[in-house]
Structures are given as structure tokens and as C-alpha cells.
Amino acid sequence: DGGITQSPKYLFRKEGQNVTLSCEQNLNHDAMYWYRQDPGQGLRLIYYSQIVNDFQKGDIAEGYSVSREKKESFPLTVTSAQKNPTAFYLCASSIWGLNYGYTFGSGTRLTVV
């Protein structure tokens, strides 16, 4: 079955550490996105990528980094520069330029301990 997989589901990070969240899709979608969701809040865009080897900052990119070396993969690194990283992180994919909506992963809950 086609889909988008995020791992791990839960992640704990010590202060000062970088952590990488995985996102893989087998939908042959061009575009991929990372969103942050805080409790009771909406979706805030961190980074997005339309094609391989290209990505753009979203509204809250500070303290995060991404790469897009393969069409299927769009990992997100939460760096130690992100002062408040505890949140629910959602990855999504879509066909760029055609409006068919986003397919979301099941999310990664990151907690700083």
C-alpha cells in the first residue's frame, strides 16, 4: 500500500542534542512538507521541498534543518538551536502543481528531557 511513514513515533531528546526525524513516502509525490503542532494549536510550516535537492524555509524554520537527497525521503533535524522543540511533528507529501490535497504521516512526538 502507498503511504507516508514517520519514525520514530516517540522521541526523547536531551537538551543540547540534535535529533533527526525520518519521513519516507512511496506515493511518488514531488513535494514534501514538515509541520509543527503544539497542543491545541494549528499546523505551522517548518520547511517544504518541491523537488529533489531543493527546499524552502517555512514560517518557523529557525533551529531546524532538512535535506532532500531522494524523492522518497525528507528527514528533519531538530538542532540544539531550537529553544522549545517539544511538539508533535507532522510530515506530509503532495503532487506539486496539482491540487489533490496532502497525505500526512502519523507524526512524531518529540519531548525534551
Added chain:
Amino acid sequence: GENVEQHPSTLSVQEGDSAVIKCTYSDSASNYFPWYKQELGKGPQLIIDIRSNVGEKKDQRIAVTLNKTAKHFSLHITETQPEDSAVYFCAASTNAGKSTFGDGTTLTVKP
């Protein structure tokens, strides 16, 4: 850029009643309006969408209406059931770009 406002932020209805969630958008170039349902601890799922050449679309108990002139669109859920309880997000996008999301509506259906 696009701005999407969503109301209400919380909505509580009795089982069997109808629920309506409204969104407004600012960019007249937006032509695609999806709605997503997010259950607790999960990622949002697309439940219905509408394009700018259509005024209304129905899928069983859910429907979406679009008023391009007023730049607003709404989600209607009839005969609500407890399993409809979730957070609902509206969004707007153009052909060229990414979607802009509303802040979400938490719907609670009381048995």
C-alpha cells in the same frame, strides 16, 4: 501571502445534530479548498475538498460549500456521531503553491 481564518475554534453538539465550521481566505487566486480531520495522536486525513469551479460538494453526511465572491467556504456535518469528534482543519491553495491551513476546530459530539 494567503491567510485563512477558521471559526469556531471549539464546537460542541449533541449526537444527531448538525455541525458547521466556517473558513475565510484572503487570496483571490486560491482555487482549491480541502478539509482535514485529525483524530487524537494521529496525522490529519483529507475528508473532502472543493475546487473553485464548484459551489457545493457532498459525500454522505459531509458537505462543503464555497462562496468565491465572499471568499469563504464551510464544512457541514449532518447527523453527527461520537466518532465525528476530532479536530478539523480547512486549507486554501493555488495551483502554484502550498496549502495554507486554518487554526483548526475541535468538534465534540456528545452521546
